[in-house]
Amino acid sequence: MGPEVRRRRQRVEVQRNRAALVSAAIRVLAEHPEASMAAIASAAGVTRQTAYAHFGSREVLLAAVRDELSRRAFAVLEAADTESGTATEALGRFLAAAGTLLAEQAAYGHPDSDAEADKEADAARHVPVERHLGDLIRRGQDSGEFTVDLEAGWLVACVIALGHAADEQIRMGRTDAQGAAKQFRSSVMRLCGAEGSAGGSL
Known part of the structure; x- marks a missing residue:
């Protein structure tokens, strides 16, 4: 086996281990938010030493998990196809897709981290969604489907805030994911002045 082949196999193994660790972290942390690196490594089928070799610390792994959840979220929202049909129908599909994400993201929660750094990273993750919305x-x-009394930028900010509020209600045990998704959709439709449509209902 030549050196180039070995390097290629090593790169594949690194990518596979990193993906396995992130996927395992999402599963494990959904049930045990304080789970250790050792527990996550075990669920991924690798050693604790391998987990630290790839991520260095639990905080770095958590950041990778947040990035992966954001990537999945954007893929789901992208699949809602907000460019076809009427704007009201497209918004309904967007909100239906957002509703499917609430349970997974709320179950994962928000582990303690550097508040300011996490706030900046969270804002960066929202940029593609905000642009589409x-x-x-x-x-x-x-x-003429949506209100013009409120600026588009303000409406986008409000929709994002309502999404966070729905997530918070689930994590606090005040409602389940289905109930939060229904309230989220109704609130956004009313905010945009499109509540009379049934397009994309949950």
Whole structure:
């Protein structure tokens, strides 16, 4: 086996181990938010030493988990196809997709970390979603489907805030994911002035 082949296999193994650790962390932390690196490594089928070799610390692994959840979330929202149909129908699909994400993200929770750094990272993760949502809301305003009394940027910020509120209600045990998704959708539709449509209902 030549050196290039060995390096290629090592890269594949590194990628496979990292992916396994992130996936295991999502599963384990959903049930045990304080789970240790050793527990996560065991669930991933690797040693504790391997976990630390790839991520260095539990905080670094948690950051990778948040990035992966954000990537999955964006993929789900992207699949909602917000560019086809009427803006109201597209918003309904967007909100239905967002509702499917609430249970997983709320179950994972928000482990302690550097508050300021995490706030900045969270804002960065929202940028692609905010861009899509902003385009959709402006399309609805241009077509007369959504209110023009509130600026598109303000509506985007409110939708994101309502999503966080729904997540908080689930994690506090005040409602389940289905109930939170229903309230989230109704609130956003009313906020945008599109509550009369049944498009994309949950």
